[in-house]
Amino acid sequence: MSNQSKYTWNDDQILDDVKFEEKDSQLFKSLLNNEVEAVESENATMAPGSILKGKIVEITKDHVVVDVGLKSEGIVPIEEFSDPLQLVLDGDVEVLLDQPEDDNGQIVLSREKAERLRQWEYILQHCEEGSIVKGRVLRKVKGGLMVDIGMEAFLPGSQIDNKRIKNLDEYIDKTYEFKILKINIERKNVVVSRRELLEAERISRKAELLQTIKEGDLREGVVKNITDFGVFLDLDGIDGLLHITDMTWKRIKHPSEMVQLGQKLEVIILHVDRDKGRVALGLKQKDSNPWDEIESKYPPGTRVKGKIVNLLPYGAFIEIEAGIEGLIHVSEMSWVKNITDPSEIVKKGEEIEAIVLQVQKEEGKISLGIKQTEHNPWDDVEAKYPVGSSVKAEIRNLTNYGAFVELEPGVEGLIHISDLSWIKKVSHPSELLKKGDIVEAVILSVDKESKKITLGVKQLSSNPWANIEKIMPVGSLVKGKVSKITAFGAFVELDCGLEGLIHVTELSDQAFGKVEDVVNKGEEITAKVIKLDPEHKKIALSIKEYLVERNQFSRDDIDVTSARPPKEEKEHKKGKRHNHQEESEESEESEEEDDVL
Numbered sequence: 001m002s003n004q005s006k007y008t009w010n011d012d013q014i015l016d017d018v019k020f021e022e023k024d025s026q027l028f029k030s031l032l033n034n035e036v037e038a039v040e041s042e043n044a045t046m047a048p049g050s051i052l053k054g055k056i057v058e059i060t061k062d063h064v065v066v067d068v069g070l071k072s073e074g075i076v077p078i079e080e081f082s083d084p085l086q087l088v089l090d091g092d093v094e095v096l097l098d099q100p101e102d103d104n105g106q107i108v109l110s111r112e113k114a115e116r117l118r119q120w121e122y123i124l125q126h127c128e129e130g131s132i133v134k135g136r137v138l139r140k141v142k143g144g145l146m147v148d149i150g151m152e153a154f155l156p157g158s159q160i161d162n163k164r165i166k167n168l169d170e171y172i173d174k175t176y177e178f179k180i181l182k183i184n185i186e187r188k189n190v191v192v193s194r195r196e197l198l199e200a201e202r203i204s205r206k207a208e209l210l211q212t213i214k215e216g217d218l219r220e221g222v223v224k225n226i227t228d229f230g231v232f233l234d235l236d237g238i239d240g241l242l243h244i245t246d247m248t249w250k251r252i253k254h255p256s257e258m259v260q261l262g263q264k265l266e267v268i269i270l271h272v273d274r275d276k277g278r279v280a281l282g283l284k285q286k287d288s289n290p291w292d293e294i295e296s297k298y299p300p301g302t303r304v305k306g307k308i309v310n311l312l313p314y315g316a317f318i319e320i321e322a323g324i325e326g327l328i329h330v331s332e333m334s335w336v337k338n339i340t341d342p343s344e345i346v347k348k349g350e351e352i353e354a355i356v357l358q359v360q361k362e363e364g365k366i367s368l369g370i371k372q373t374e375h376n377p378w379d380d381v382e383a384k385y386p387v388g389s390s391v392k393a394e395i396r397n398l399t400n401y402g403a404f405v406e407l408e409p410g411v412e413g414l415i416h417i418s419d420l421s422w423i424k425k426v427s428h429p430s431e432l433l434k435k436g437d438i439v440e441a442v443i444l445s446v447d448k449e450s451k452k453i454t455l456g457v458k459q460l461s462s463n464p465w466a467n468i469e470k471i472m473p474v475g476s477l478v479k480g481k482v483s484k485i486t487a488f489g490a491f492v493e494l495d496c497g498l499e500g501l502i503h504v505t506e507l508s509d510q511a512f513g514k515v516e517d518v519v520n521k522g523e524e525i526t527a528k529v530i531k532l533d534p535e536h537k538k539i540a541l542s543i544k545e546y547l548v549e550r551n552q553f554s555r556d557d558i559d560v561t562s563a564r565p566p567k568e569e570k571e572h573k574k575g576k577r578h579n580h581q582e583e584s585e586e587s588e589e590s591e592e593e594d595d596v597l
Contacts, residue, residue, distance in 0.1 A: 025099060048097055050112050056091045066095055066109055074109035076594035081111055094118070111440070119151030120188050127190075129180055135192070136175045140168050147178060147192055162202065163224060205237025210274050213238075218271040223259050233256045233265060233281060240279035242267060249284050249291070249323030284502075290323040295359050298366065302356040303373070308346050316342040318354060318368060325366070332369035334351060335376050336410030345370070377410040378451055385443050385453060390460070395437050401430045405439065405455065412453070415441055419456030422463050423497045425537075432457075464498060465534045472529050472539070477546060482523045490519050492527065492541060500539035502527060509544045509551075518543070 037289065057073060058065035064076045064087060076095060078084050088465075096117060127133060135149035144156040145168060155178065161170065213219070221233030221240060230243040244255050251399035252258060259265065295549075298304065300318070306320035315329040321377040328346070330339040339345060348351060355372035359365075385391065387408060393405035393413065400418040420426050420433070429509035433439060441455035472478055472494075480494040489503040502525075507518045519525060528549065531540035 029439060041349060049117075050097045050118060051094055052097055052109070053092060053094055054109075056087060056089055056093055059087055059089065059099050059528075064093075064111075066093060068095065068097075068107070068109070070106055070107060072105065074107040076109050076111045116151060116188075122150050123183065124185075127180055127183070129183055131180045132177055132197070133180060133192070134175060134177050137171045137173060139172065145171060149178065149180075149190070149192065151190065153178070153180075153190040153192045155192050159195045162195050163196045177447045202237050206277065209235065209238045210272070210277060212281065213269060213272055213513065215269050215272060218266055218286075219269060219281075220264060220266050221262045223265065225259055226255050226259065226261065228254065233257055233267065235279065238277070238279060240267070240269075240281040242281040242283055242302050245282055246270065246280075246282040249287070249289060250319065251317070251325055287323075290321065291361055291364055294324065294361050294366070298356045298359060300356050300358060303352065303353060304356060304368070305353050308348050308350045308352065311346070311348055313341070318352065320354075321368075326354070326356070326368040327365065328370055332357065332367070333371055334410075335371045335374065335378070363570060377408060378448055381411060381453065382446050382448055385446055387443050387445060390440060390442050391443060391455070392438055392440050393455075395433055395435050395439055398429045398433065398435055403433050403439075405441070407453065412454070413441075413443075413455045415439070415455045415457060419444065419454075419458055422458045422461065422465065423499065425499075463539055464496060468498075468532055468539075469535050472532075474529050474532055476529050477526055478529060478541070479524065479526050482519050482521050482525060485515050485519070485521055487515070490515055492525060493540075498539060500527070500529075500541040502541045502543055506530070506540075506542035506544045509547050 020082065052068040052070075054066040054068035054074070056064055057067045059078075061078070063078055064081065065073050066076055067073050074095065074097075078087075080260050081087060093111065094114045095109040095111050096114035097107065098113065099111045101273040102108050133149045135147040135153065137155070138146045138152065140146075140149050141154070144154060144158075145160065147153045148154045148276050157168075159164070159181070160168070173324075176194050177197055179195050179196045180190060181193050181196075182191040184190070219235050219240075221235045223231055224239070225232040228244075230241055231247070233240050233242060242255075244252065246516065247255060247258055265283065266286070267281040267283050268285050269279060270282045270285065273279075295539045304320045304326075306318040306326070309319045310317040315327050315332075317325045317327055319325050328342070330342055333339045333342065333345045337344070352370060353373055354368040354370050356366060357369050357372070358367040360367075391407060393407050395403050396406045396412065397404040402413055402414050402419075404412050406412050415433075417426055417429055417431075418443060420429065424432075439457065440460060441457050442459040444454040444456050444459065446453050478494050478500070480492040480500070482490050483493040483499065487504075489501055490507065492502060494500060502519075504515060506527075512518050525543060526546055527541035527543050528546040529539065530542045530545060533539075533540075
């Protein structure tokens with residue numbers, strides 16, 4: 001019985017021990033599982049890139065200490081907080097676990113990366129390519145701008161605006177709407193555009209405006225581009241061209257003289273091409289055309305006042321009223337001066353008086369003159385310089401055809417080369433005259449309308465050719481000096497001043513080789529007049545006939561040729577044949593010279 005009792009106790013004790021061990025084992029397992037789960041949870045939380053919630057336990061000048069419930073606290077640079085002044089102790093903050101442990105055993109946290117990750121998650125949940133978002137421009141970067149749309153997005157420079165950009169700084173800190181062009185999941189970045197929204201808006205406004213706009217409307221536009229031929233204006237969605245010819249009634253060289261970029265202008269709609277989407281604008285059409293009554297307002301002869309607005313090589317433009325300019329040609333600037341540069345008489349900006357000479361309304365031209373405001377010296381030329389009167393004048397210029405002389409300031413006359421001498425054939429006026437000389441001449445004609453006066457020097461003396469047949473009739477003997485020797489003869493300046501020609505056939509009654517064998521330049525000779533041609537001013541002379549006449553003797557009794565020895569006679573005949581051949585060749589040259597003379 002005792003054994004049974006002992007066994008029973010022992011068995012119960014064993015059962016109790018077993019039950020106790022089972023309870024301890026289950027508790028141990030439970031505790032172990034909890035520990036494992038805690039460790040696994042902590043390990044999962046410690047994964048780099050995870051976002052942790054923590055409390056701020058310390059704030060210094062350079063960093064913020066954050067307790068995220070791990071084995072150590074983390075340090076975050078204070079510049080990663082957008083507004084450090086709002087940080088408070090025990091305040092909640094989200095941070096990203098950058099590194100579980102650095103070289104010092106400290107966990108590395110980042111507030112900035114946590115915000116980026118949350119922003120990226122927001123973009124993925126709420127946006128897609130093509131979505132419209134609102135954002136604020138943060139700063140300039142290479143190639144464009146960074147925009148805050150809930151996260152930082154890149155705005156390329158080409159997508160900022162639909163107009164030319166001079167300064168990117170003007171966009172910073174401003175809020176706009178943007179269109180998401182691209183979401184790059186791998187790189188976690190977003191590219192946006194403002195230009196696409198502006199273009200879409202412009203196209204919409206343009207279509208609407210083209211339906212409502214009509215010719216004659218007044219519209220306000222902003223100058224967006226200036227070219228050589230005109231100005232482009234933005235009419236709130238549609239571009240219009242204001243051509244340079246429609247900007248003002250007066251002449252301008254370039255549109256920039258009147259407008260500048262960004263300037264607002266009220267213009268009138270001249271034409272609308274809805275098919276091509278083009279609008280022609282006008283500015284001057286807002287005012288009446290000053291040329292409409294120009295002919296009645298400024299008839300020829302009207303004296304006007306105005307300001308010189310432009311100088312050109314051919315004249316000066318004077319503005320006589322707004323939109324009305326006239327041209328003073330250089331030929332209308334002075335009666336007495338030959339003007340080649342208008343600046344010799346007038347200066348730009350100078351106020352002057354002028355006389356209206358001609359109005360061409362259709363061409364928009366007015367011709368003016370300032371010399372007409374003074375006395376015209378040509379008004380009195382007929383009375384002051386009657387035909388036949390003798391005057392003295394200074395030679396101002398020499399030309400191939402004559403000499404110009406100044407009778408008085410503004411009045412010039414011409415001495416033609418043919419009126420320089422009765423007796424000399426003048427090739428150029430410089431043979432007898434020199435610039436600056438004072439010459440006496442006779443007034444031959446006066447043309448007041450054409451402003452021409454002709455004069456002559458030879459008319460101071462009588463024309464010797466008029467009485468040449470009386471002065472030196474054919475057959476008379478004359479004396480003179482050899483002035484020129486040619487192959488066909490010798491020219492002789494006679495005592496009366498006229499010039500005659502002795503042909504080679506008339507130089508001698510004896511055979512000779514060349515002209516110089518008979519006469520020399522400068523030699524005094526006596527010759528017989530054998531022909532006169534007053535019309536062509538030619539005198540033919542002969543020494544041979546003079547010698548024959550002087551040595552004339554009776555040949556009835558004496559045979560001159562028989563007195564020569566046979567050999568001399570043969571040589572004489574041979575010489576004469578040779579001489580006749582030379583005379584024949586030289587005769588052709590003489591004819592040419594006669595034509596020239």
